[in-house]
Amino acid sequence: MSDRPQRRASVVDVARRAGVAVGTVSNVLNRPEVVAPATRARVLAAIEELDFVRNGRARELRAGQISTVGALVLDIRNPFFTDVARGVEDRLAEADYTLMLASSDDDPERERKYLRLFEEHGVHGLLVVPTGPDLMPLLASQSRGVRVVVLDAPSSVDELSSVAVDDVAGGRLAAQHLLDQGHRRLVFLNGPHTIRQCADRRAGVDAAVRDAGLDPRDVVSEVPLSTLDAAGGDAAMTALLAEQGPPPAVFCVNDLVAVGVQRALRRAGGTALLSRVAIVGYDDIDVAAELAVPLTTVRQPTHEMGWTAADLLLRDRHAVERVIFEPTLVVRASSQVAGAGAAPG
Amino acid sequence: MSDRPQRRASVVDVARRAGVAVGTVSNVLNRPEVVAPATRARVLAAIEELDFVRNGRARELRAGQISTVGALVLDIRNPFFTDVARGVEDRLAEADYTLMLASSDDDPERERKYLRLFEEHGVHGLLVVPTGPDLMPLLASQSRGVRVVVLDAPSSVDELSSVAVDDVAGGRLAAQHLLDQGHRRLVFLNGPHTIRQCADRRAGVDAAVRDAGLDPRDVVSEVPLSTLDAAGGDAAMTALLAEQGPPPAVFCVNDLVAVGVQRALRRAGGTALLSRVAIVGYDDIDVAAELAVPLTTVRQPTHEMGWTAADLLLRDRHAVERVIFEPTLVVRASSQVAGAGAAPG
DNA sequence: CGACGTCCATGAGACGATTCACGCCGTGAG
DNA sequence: CTCACGGCGTGAATCGTCTCATGGACGTCG
Numbered sequence: 001m002s003d004r005p006q007r008r009a010s011v012v013d014v015a016r017r018a019g020v021a022v023g024t025v026s027n028v029l030n031r032p033e034v035v036a037p038a039t040r041a042r043v044l045a046a047i048e049e050l051d052f053v054r055n056g057r058a059r060e061l062r063a064g065q066i067s068t069v070g071a072l073v074l075d076i077r078n079p080f081f082t083d084v085a086r087g088v089e090d091r092l093a094e095a096d097y098t099l100m101l102a103s104s105d106d107d108p109e110r111e112r113k114y115l116r117l118f119e120e121h122g123v124h125g126l127l128v129v130p131t132g133p134d135l136m137p138l139l140a141s142q143s144r145g146v147r148v149v150v151l152d153a154p155s156s157v158d159e160l161s162s163v164a165v166d167d168v169a170g171g172r173l174a175a176q177h178l179l180d181q182g183h184r185r186l187v188f189l190n191g192p193h194t195i196r197q198c199a200d201r202r203a204g205v206d207a208a209v210r211d212a213g214l215d216p217r218d219v220v221s222e223v224p225l226s227t228l229d230a231a232g233g234d235a236a237m238t239a240l241l242a243e244q245g246p247p248p249a250v251f252c253v254n255d256l257v258a259v260g261v262q263r264a265l266r267r268a269g270g271t272a273l274l275s276r277v278a279i280v281g282y283d284d285i286d287v288a289a290e291l292a293v294p295l296t297t298v299r300q301p302t303h304e305m306g307w308t309a310a311d312l313l314l315r316d317r318h319a320v321e322r323v324i325f326e327p328t329l330v331v332r333a334s335s336q337v338a339g340a341g342a343a344p345g
Numbered sequence: 346m347s348d349r350p351q352r353r354a355s356v357v358d359v360a361r362r363a364g365v366a367v368g369t370v371s372n373v374l375n376r377p378e379v380v381a382p383a384t385r386a387r388v389l390a391a392i393e394e395l396d397f398v399r400n401g402r403a404r405e406l407r408a409g410q411i412s413t414v415g416a417l418v419l420d421i422r423n424p425f426f427t428d429v430a431r432g433v434e435d436r437l438a439e440a441d442y443t444l445m446l447a448s449s450d451d452d453p454e455r456e457r458k459y460l461r462l463f464e465e466h467g468v469h470g471l472l473v474v475p476t477g478p479d480l481m482p483l484l485a486s487q488s489r490g491v492r493v494v495v496l497d498a499p500s501s502v503d504e505l506s507s508v509a510v511d512d513v514a515g516g517r518l519a520a521q522h523l524l525d526q527g528h529r530r531l532v533f534l535n536g537p538h539t540i541r542q543c544a545d546r547r548a549g550v551d552a553a554v555r556d557a558g559l560d561p562r563d564v565v566s567e568v569p570l571s572t573l574d575a576a577g578g579d580a581a582m583t584a585l586l587a588e589q590g591p592p593p594a595v596f597c598v599n600d601l602v603a604v605g606v607q608r609a610l611r612r613a614g615g616t617a618l619l620s621r622v623a624i625v626g627y628d629d630i631d632v633a634a635e636l637a638v639p640l641t642t643v644r645q646p647t648h649e650m651g652w653t654a655a656d657l658l659l660r661d662r663h664a665v666e667r668v669i670f671e672p673t674l675v676v677r678a679s680s681q682v683a684g685a686g687a688a689p690g
Numbered sequence: 691c692g693a694c695g696t697c698c699a700t701g702a703g704a705c706g707a708t709t710c711a712c713g714c715c716g717t718g719a720g
Numbered sequence: 721c722t723c724a725c726g727g728c729g730t731g732a733a734t735c736g737t738c739t740c741a742t743g744g745a746c747g748t749c750g
Binding site: 365366367368369372379380381384403405406407408409 | 697698699700701702704705706707
C-alpha cells in the first residue's frame with residue numbers, strides 16, 4: 001500500500017482538475033477575494049480531492065524570502081539555551097515565523113557547517129551564540145542580506161546587532177558575594193576565554209577582587225573545564241579534590257557545572273563535604289532551587305533575551321542595536337558556609 | 346553601509362564573471378572532477394570575488410528533496426525531549442541532514458500549524474511526539490511522500506513507524522516499587538489520557554496494583570495536572586496538601602513534575618515534610634540524582650530513542666517498524682520513606 | 691589523411707508557485 | 721449604439737539551480 005508515493009500534486013494538477021488556469025489557483029491560495037466564489041469553490045474542491053500541499057520551496061524561490069529563522073546555540077541540552085530558544089520561538093510565532101534550532105556543541109567546525117546550511121536554506125535571519133571571537137563569517141552572511149543577531153555575547157563588531165547580558169557584571173556579582181562571605185580564595189571553574197562569556201565573567205571576578213583591595217593573582221585560581229556541563233564540572237572538581245583537597249569557595253561558569261561539582265563533592269565526602277564548600281553558579285536554571293543544596297546563582301533574563309533577539313531580527317529597518325541586560329544575584333544555601341573565614345558583620 | 350543588500354549573486358553572475366556557461370559553474374560545485382583545472386580555478390575565483398552562496402531553495406526545488414528533518418516535541422524545555430533531540434541530531438549529522446526543531450506545547454493547534462509548515466518546507470521526514478491520539482494528519486503527510494516516525498508513542502496505526510518506550514512497563518515499575526515499600530495508597534500526578542504516555546503509565550500502575558492482589562480503585566488516586574512541568578507539579582501538590590494533607594506516596598508522570606512536587610512540599614513543611622512523602626518520577630533527567638532528595642525515577646534511553654527514530658527515517662526502504670525500548674527503574678532516596686506501612690522484608 | 695574517441699564546455703529545459711500585463715464579457719452612462 | 725470600466729480569468733515569464741543531450745577541439749591510430 002502507498003509504498004510508492006506518487007508525485008505530489010502541483011498547482012498544474014489542481015488547475016487541470018478544476019478546469020482553470022494555474023494563475024487562478026494561485027489566486028485562490030493567496031488572494032481569495034479576487035476570485036469569484038463559484039470558481040473559488042471549484043478550486044478548493046480540487047485541492048481537497050488531490051490532497052494538494054503547496055511546495056514551500058518553489059514559493060520561496062519565487063518570493064526570494066523565507067519565513068524561517070535559524071538559531072545556533074552552544075548546547076541544546078543546557079536549559080539556559082532552551083529557555084532562550086523558547087523566548088525566540090514565542091516572538092517568532094507572533095509573526096508566523098518558524099524556528100530552526102541547532103546546536104554547535106562549542107565546535108567551530110559544526111558552527112561553520114550549520115551557518116552555511118542555514119544560509120543556503122535561505123533563512124530570513126540568524127541568531128547565533130558564537131563559539132569564538134571571530135565574527136567575520138557572520139558579517140559576511142549579513143552582507144549577503146541575511147539578518148544576524150549575536151546572542152548572549154555583546155558583539156565586538158560595530159556592524160552586528162546583539163543581545164547579551166553584562167557578563168562582567170555577572171562575574172562581579174558572584175565574586176563579590178563570595179568575598180562578602182569572607183572568602184579570600186576562589187576557584188573559578190571556567191570555560192575557554194575564546195568564549196566571550198567566559199572571558200567576561202573572569203574579568204568581572206577580577207574587578208570584584210580588586211574592588212575589595214586584593215590582588216586577583218592571590219585570590220582567584222581558574223580551572224579550565226573540558227565541557228561546560230555537569231560532566232565537565234564533575235571531572236574538574238574530582239581532579240581538584242585529588243590534587244589539593246576541597247576548595248573553600250567555587251564559582252562555576254554555569255549551573256550545570258555547579259550540579260557536576262556538587263555531584264563530585266558528594267561522591268567524595270558526602271553531605272558533610274558538600275556543605276563545607278561555598279558554591280555559586282550562573283544562569284538560575286529551573287532546578288537550581290531544588291538541588292540538594294539549593295544553588296546561589298546569577299540569574300539572566302533568558303526568555304526576555306530570546307524574545308528581544310527575535311524581535312530585533314524581525315524589525316523592518318535593521319539598524320544595528322546592542323541590547324545589554326543586567327544579571328541579578330539569587331542567594332540560596334549553597335554559598336552560605338559555616339566555616340568561612342573572617343566573615344564581616 | 347551595506348544598508349541596501351544588493352541581490353545575492355547567482356550562478357549566472359558567476360558564469361558571466363568567469364566567462365563560462367552556467368552548467369560549468371554547476372559542475373564545479375557538484376562534480377569538480379569533470380571540469381578542467383584551469384576552468385575550475387577561474388570559476389572558483391569568480392565565486393570568491395562575488396561572495397557567491399548557493400541558493401538552497403532553488404537547488405532543492407530542482408532536486409525535489411530536502412535534507413532536513415522536522416521534529417515536533419511537546420515541550421522544548423523538558424530535558425527528556427532535548428536529550429531525545431540530541432540523539433536525533435547525532436544520527437542526522439552522520440548523514441549530513443539538519444534538524445528543524447519545534448515545540449507544540451501540547452497544543453493540537455500549534456501541532457497542526459507546524460506540521461503544515463514543515464511539509465510545505467518540503468522536509469524529508471517528520472519526527473513527531475503527538476499531542477493526541479489522532480494520527481490521521483500524520484498518515485496524510487506520509488501518503489504525500491513525507492517520511493513519518495512517531496516518537497515516544499507506539500503508533501496506534503499500522504502504517505506508521507514509531508519509536509517508543511513501553512510506558513505500561515514503566516508505570517508498572519514505578520507502582521510496583523512503591524507497593525514494595527509497603528504503600529497501599531498512591532497518588533498519581535498524571536497528564537490527560539489523550540496523551541498516550543499518560544494513559545499507558547496509568548494502565549501500568551493499575552496492572553501492578555492488581556498483580557499485588559489489590560483493587561486499583563482502592564489504591565490509586567489520579568490527580569490531573571494543568572501542565573506537565575515543575576509549575577504543574579507544584580500547583581497540583583499544593584492543592585492536594587490544602588485539601589487532604591500530604592499523601593504517603595506520589596508517582597509523577599515526569600521528573601519535572603516531581604521537582605515541582607518537592608518544591609511544594611518543602612514550601613509547605615520544610616525538609617521534614619519532604620522526607621515523609623515517597624516520590625517516584627519518570628525520565629531520569631540529568632539532575633534527578635542531584636536534587637535535595639535524590640529522585641527515584643524510571644529511566645528511558647533518551648539518546649538511543651532519538652538516534653533510532655532518526656535512523657528509521659533515513660532508511661531507504663521505508664518499511665513500517667515499531668521499536669519499543671524497555672524502561673528501567675533507578676532507585677534513589679526519594680522513594681525510601683521511614684514511616685511506610687507494613688514494609689515487607 | 692580520415693575516422694574515431696576522449697575530454698570538456700555548452701545551454702536549453704525542468705522543477706513549482708507567483709506575478710502581471712492582457713483580454714474577455716457584461717453593464718451602465720453618454 | 722458606443723465607449724469605458726470593473727470584475728475575472730489567462731498564461732507566459734520568472735526565480736536559481738541542476739541535468740543531459742549535443743557538439744567542438746584535439747589527439748591517436750590505421
